[in-house]
Amino acid sequence: MQKLSVDRLQPGIYISLASLGWMRHPFLLNEFRISSAKQIQTLRELGLGTIDWDPARSSVQPLPEQAAEPPVPGSDDFAAAALAGMLDEKRARLEAVRERRENLARRERQFEQATIAAGDILKGFPARATEAHAGSKALVGRIVDGLIGAESMVIHLVNQKAREAGMASHALNVMVLSLLLGRAARLPAEDLRLLGVGGLLHDLGKMEIPPRILRTANRTPPEEAFYRAHIGYGIKALAAVRDIAVPVRNILACHHECWDGSGFPNALTGEKIPRLARIVAIANRYDNLCNPFDLHGAKTPAEALRQMFGTDSRLFDPALLQLFVKTLGVYPPGTFVRLSNAAVGLVVETHPDDLLRPLVMLHDPDIPRGEAMLLDLKEVELKVEGALSPAKLPMEVVEYLAPRGRLDYYVEGAG
Template sequence: MDIHTREVRIGVQGLTLGMYVSRLDRPWLETAFLMQGIKITSEDEIAMLQRLCNHVWVDVVLGTSPNPRFLAFDEPDAVRQSRAAAEVDALRKTRWEPQLDVQAELRQAEAVHATLEASIEEVMTDLHEGKRLDLERLKDGVDAMIDSILRNPTAFVWLKEMKRRDNYAYQHAMGCAIWSASFGRHLGLERAELQLLALAGLLSDVGKTRLPEGLLHKRVPLSPLEMEQARKHVEHGLEIIDATPGLSPKIREIVATHHERHDGSGYPWNLRGGDIPIFGRIMGIVDSYDAMTSARPYAASRSPHQAVNELYQQRGTLFQAELVEQFIQNCGIYPTGSLVELSNGQVAVVTDVHSLKRLRPRVMLLLDADKTPLQQFRVLDLGETDHDDKGQPLSVKGGLPSGAYGIDPVELFLH
């Protein structure tokens, strides 16, 4: 029997000895309970649950069944959706306006990017060698990154896309930090919250430094036993965080829950919906997007456009719909770094996304209509240009997969 078909939701007044409480109406991490799921053995535990919660879920296979009069039926979908939308709206505490254009910010962002990348590499090398996490080194890099993202969020995203390297672990940590700060900026979070999210992004998979190298670099799908071992990285990550003084409990919460999924199919605790802390839900989207757009040992990278489409297909199942929609508003239907074909047949790479014109980004033209390379790349802002050189209406026809027509943006722009 599937766990979600054997769970029943009850009011806390109906709790009795012998019941197995599998879920709460709040994250377990906000409680004093050490385990995710408990069998009630004392009146003190009942009293504690009644103080903390309005309702809980009881597993009728692992413990005593409740009296039917205490059953609490789930809220109607409309009520639940309204509450979820209000929760996302409540995140907005400020509105950040760009201070520099992307070209001006790129000059400052490049040095910051290099410094942060070096910091991540050194910190992970230390952890591989059994040394402690150097929190201050990471914080300095994160603060400089957030300054750049607040001035203009596109520059750092563009640098990440253009400076991909072979080491997935370092690049994924960098990507999660950049995207979480950029997404948080879009949502209107305050600076302290952006720092918290970015640090959590850097540390989200830090537990993988304690996994065997061979497991991390396998080029074929993991066996069920290997998958179980790989998922232990969350537990290892929490151990590293607990041994690091000065880290916010919120960072621990994000790292603990960024692999949980909206429909309960995630891990390690099969949390669902609002039981997942909202920053954990945000990091889950960011982590998945960056993983999809990165080349991993066992999977080729998807284009940013393909990854956005994948997230959109998973809204309401793996990820909260309202947050997915906000993330797509943040990065655009054709995110920075996407290869696109224009309506006149030319091929371009997206270099900037307009907040009000998501379908009309700024692009750099790479191939002519007959798919031959242009002698000189040319920047074109579709937000300001409606027609091509022949006077024909011009728009993005569609996204292209990574490597289309043999294009490697890294080779084009860095070598």
């Protein structure tokens, strides 16, 4: 950082107010790129003669030096009152951020509880199949009830899960993602419940497959045959459940079928694949790309969507795939982004009615992560300049924004 006279500021200069103290200025960030003359006037009203600026992160050069203009005699100074009002506005906004952060923490606790419940359900098959099936319907019912009638769909990124969370987390992710897509497709409530149960139990048969085979990226033909047998094992595990619905069984049987006929076990094509199974197939693929067994190969949400919409598009129902992309947004939760003021953040939630202005958690080393700023771009004059690859960001930035590396998706209603 270098010192610069406030009189030489113009929009595009990247400044730091860290030495002043976060609560002694009205801006939301300690460091940002100036975007308006109004911001410069506010800096003058703070009484600052010089300010720290970063040439490397500035998009313009400072104004040339010029003689300071003398004050106008007899003029009233309203700066103190204006600054006080701006600071009051900042405090009110911070209180709103605190409430939003508490809501996010509540959803994290709900997710942890739902993950435990999902794990218990999966362990109940086949010995306690009827009881486990009832538990799955109850869990799905709570989440579906949270979706029906909601004014906006909330996709929440949870960063608090351990790296080795097992099948329960994947099952819960696929269930929730399937429900998000099912609701966007305007499925009736009963179909949503069947979709949720099928999504939760879709990999039930993998309980019979050795972990070594599940984790192997390049299987031998015998290993691949053993892996594909998980579909039959899953259907067998449901055999004791008398009231299992046919659409649920079809999800287990067909979630690896592909639109172009290249899937298994029956090489079904197009609309011959049951619709609910087509939805689960999309959710399953997306979560496997974002959260593979080997996290070194994990893709960001934006990268996963690009692959599914590009090289993988032949595998999925094109209408449902387009709807899935629209549901998650241009910048899906979990996407690292750079804002128009040069700040770096992580998308936490998307707005279905404004996909370009998500809720973003901002990186600021002067603020503890537990108090990190959550900025709704619908409420401020900022925009996303573009998505960033975490591999190209400093490690401390990635660890601040996504300390555990895995992504989960959650909605209201699972408490």
